[in-house]
Structure formats: structure tokens, C-alpha cells
Amino acid sequence: MEDKKRYPELRRRLSPGWWTANRHYAMYMVREWTSLFVALYSLIFIYGLSLWATGSRTEFLNFLKNPAVVGFSLVALVFTMYHAVTWFYLLGAISPVKIGRSTTKPWQALVLNLLLLVIVSYLAIWLLVLR
Amino acid sequence: MKAETNKVARLHAILWGIFSLGGMIAAFLLPVLIYMTAIAYPFSLWPFNGTRDPSLLVTGHLLGALFIFVTIAGSLYHGIFRFQSALTEVGLLNYRRPLEAIGYFIIFAGIILLAYYLGTWYLNGNIR
Numbered sequence: 001m002e003d004k005k006r007y008p009e010l011r012r013r014l015s016p017g018w019w020t021a022n023r024h025y026a027m028y029m030v031r032e033w034t035s036l037f038v039a040l041y042s043l044i045f046i047y048g049l050s051l052w053a054t055g056s057r058t059e060f061l062n063f064l065k066n067p068a069v070v071g072f073s074l075v076a077l078v079f080t081m082y083h084a085v086t087w088f089y090l091l092g093a094i095s096p097v098k099i100g101r102s103t104t105k106p107w108q109a110l111v112l113n114l115l116l117l118v119i120v121s122y123l124a125i126w127l128l129v130l131r
Numbered sequence: 132m133k134a135e136t137n138k139v140a141r142l143h144a145i146l147w148g149i150f151s152l153g154g155m156i157a158a159f160l161l162p163v164l165i166y167m168t169a170i171a172y173p174f175s176l177w178p179f180n181g182t183r184d185p186s187l188l189v190t191g192h193l194l195g196a197l198f199i200f201v202t203i204a205g206s207l208y209h210g211i212f213r214f215q216s217a218l219t220e221v222g223l224l225n226y227r228r229p230l231e232a233i234g235y236f237i238i239f240a241g242i243i244l245l246a247y248y249l250g251t252w253y254l255n256g257n258i259r
Contacts, residue, residue, distance in 0.1 A: 016222030032217035039210025073169030121163035
């Protein structure tokens with residue numbers, strides 16, 4: 001009781017299927033569930049590194065070429081891109097920038113960040129592989 | 132009592148701050164890592180072209196190891212944190228504490244393992 005008074009939480013109880021009520025809720029839930037693929041890919045990569053650490057580099061490389069790992073990673077890439085697009089849009093929605101009399105729109109933040117994503121990706125490949 | 136409330140609020144702010152940082156990392160760095168390891172390498176496409184392999188990312192140089200650590204640790208934190216939060220929104224609110232405990236356990240175990248592998252390779256001179 002004391003604990004409740006000290007740190008009250010005003011969280012509305014929702015039914016398990018509330019997110020099926022309309023398209024916006026459903027898209028919100030899909031966005032949240034993309035995080036599962038982000039987390040699973042990270043765990044799979046750590047597992048791959050453990051194969052290398054406890055075995056050999058070849059085991060790690062064979063693991064990356066395993067059809068199941070490749071298949072899952074491709075799905076994870078689609079969901080990661082979905083996460084990136086929605087995250088960039090959200091950034092523009094929650095922190096619009098005021099330039100003169102106008103304020104930036106979320107789609108402008110999306111386009112700018114997608115451009116930045118391409119540049120960052122190329123830079124990462126150039127710095128880590130090609131250089 | 133107020134000091135403790137502030138402490139809890141500060142801890143929440145830090146955890147959500149790391150979550151946001153992880154979201155940025157997952158959005159900007161994870162796609163290129165997945166492309167390199169799951170498309171370019173298995174299908175011998177640019178930049179590997181069948182002549183290089185992704186082990187270069189891990190032990191090629193220190194910057195690569197840092198890239199791997201930041202990308203994987205940030206994405207893991209963000210992914211688990213967001214997923215366990217999503218579970219509480221689909222009828223598992225009563226299990227929030229156990230879900231948080233499991234989530235943080237997976238996050239910290241994963242990050243510690245990752246740091247251990249990369250740190251060991253660095254200390255053994257495997258990372259150039």
C-alpha cells in the first residue's frame with residue numbers, strides 16, 4: 001500500500017485483443033513486434049560468435065551460410081527496415097524542427113534519415129571491408 | 132520518500148534513454164550488418180564478392196569490433212526492452228515484473244558474452 005502511494009502507476013488495463021480494433025492500432029502492434037526480430041538476430045549473431053570462440057572461424061562462417069540462418073536473417077532485415085522507416089517517421093513527428101515560419105513534417109525527417117542511412121551504410125562498408 | 136521517487140524516475144529515464152539510443156543504432160547500423168552477413172556473404176555479392184568474409188568485420192581491426200559491439204548490444208537492448216513492453220500490452224501486464232527480469236537477464240547475459248568474446252580476441256592480439 002505504502003509502495004503504491006509512493007510511486008503510483010496510472011496504466012489503463014487493456015484487453016489482449018485491443019489492437020485489432022482498427023488499422024492504426026494493428027500497425028502499432030506490428031511495429032512493436034518487429035523488435036522481436038531485431039533481438040533474435042542479435043542473439044543469433046552472438047551465438048555465431050560463440051561458435052567461433054569455442055571452435056573455429058570456419059564454424060562461424062558456415063553458420064552464417066546455413067540456409068535457416070540466412071532465411072531468418074532476410075526476414076529480420078525486412079522487419080529491421082520497417083523498424084527504421086517507422087522510427088525515422090516517429091523522430092520527425094515527436095521533434096519537428098522550426099525553420100523560419102515553417103515547421104518540418106514527419107515525411108521530411110523520414111526522407112532525410114533514409115538518405116543518412118544509405119550514407120552511413122556505405123561508410124560502414126567502406127571503413128570496415130573495403131579500406 | 133521524494134528522494135527515492137526521484138531515484139526511480141531517474142533510473143527509468145536512463146533505461147528509456149538507452150532504449151532510444153538502441154533504437155537509433157538498430158535503425159542506422161543493423162540493416163547494413165544484416166546485409167553483409169546474410170546477403171552479401173552467403174550470395175558472394177558486393178563488398179565480399181567471394182574473396183573476403185565477415186570475420187573481417189570482427190577481427191579485421193578495432194573499429195570493426197567496436198561496430199559489432201555497438202550494433203549488436205544496442206539492438207539487443209532495444210529489441211528485448213520493446214518486446215517485453217509489447218507483451219504487457221497484449222494481456223500480460225500482471226507478469227510485468229517477471230518479464231522485465233527475464234528481459235534484463237537476456238540483455239545483460241548477451242552483452243557480457245559479446246564483450247567477453249571481443250575483449251578476449253582483442254587482448255590475445257587477434258583483433259589487429
